[in-house]
Amino acid sequence: xxxxxxxxxxxxxxxxxxxxxxxxxxxxxxxxxxxxxxxxxxxxxxxxxxxxxxxxxxxxxxxxxxxxxxxxxxxxxxxxxxxxxxxxxxxxxxxxxxxxxxxxxxxxxxxxxxxxxxxxxxxxxxxxxxxxxxxxxxxxxxxxxxxxxxxx
Numbered sequence: 026x027x028x029x030x031x032x033x034x035x036x037x038x039x040x041x042x043x044x045x046x047x048x049x050x051x052x053x054x055x056x057x058x059x060x061x062x063x064x065x066x067x068x069x070x071x072x073x074x075x076x077x078x079x080x081x082x083x084x085x086x087x088x089x090x091x092x093x094x095x096x097x098x099x100x101x102x103x104x105x106x107x108x109x110x111x112x113x114x115x116x117x118x119x120x121x122x123x124x125x126x127x128x129x130x131x132x133x134x135x136x137x138x139x140x141x142x143x144x145x146x147x148x149x150x151x152x153x154x155x156x157x158x159x160x161x162x163x164x165x166x167x168x169x170x171x172x173x174x175x176x177x
Contacts, residue, residue, distance in 0.1 A: 029058045033130040035121050035151075036062050038093060041136025041168035046097070048166050049134045050106055059107035061128055062097065064090045065120040066112065087112045118154035125161060133163045 034049040036042040046062070053060045066083050094110040101108035113120050125133055137152040156163050 029056045029131040031059045031061060031128060031130045032132045032134055033061050033063060033121070033125050033128060034133075035117070035135045036064055036094070036097075037136075038064075038090075039136060039138065039168065041138050041166060043136070044168065045134050045136040045164075045166040048164065050101060050104065052132065052134065053106050053108075054104065058131070059109070060101065061124075061130065062094060062108065062110040063121060063124050064094065064110070064112045065117040066090065066114045067117060068114055083114045087114060117151045118158075121151070121155050122158055125159060130161060133159055133161055135163065135165060137165045137167050 029052060032049045032052055034042075034046050036046055046060075049060045052058060064087075066086050068083060090112045091110075094112070098108055098110055111124070113124070115123075121133070121135070133155065135152055135155065137150070152165050156165065
């Protein structure tokens with residue numbers, strides 16, 4: 026029998042990650058698992074802003090992400106799902122992999138933007154890097170994938 030005790034679900038508030046979150050909730054509900062939401066803030070290169078305009082620092086972005094996660098946590102808990110959330114600063118694929126090992130998760134469910142060609146080559150694919158290096162099963166949910174989760 027497969028036992029899924031905890032599910033890591035990276036969330037960047039994109040459509041793909043919201044769909045992955047829905048899958049994570051469904052798995053958690055049916056298997057009695059807990060869900061760990063993880064938002065990774067990518068460090069910004071230090072650059073001089075000659076206009077002296079305020080550029081939000083990673084800590085400000087992390088605080089905003091925590092605020093954005095609050096209603097998601099409330100919604101999940103109202104559905105009876107054991108959920109927690111963390112916001113970390115780091116390289117997304119590395120942070121996800123590190124957190125999956127540290128939290129001893131059974132399953133990783135994450136969204137993929139489905140970029141191809143030059144944009145994928147230039148930006149890389151977080152999902153691909155995670156799938157390649159993860160030590161646990163990974164479920165990739167695409168942004169515009171057919172939904173198998175019913176609303177009822």
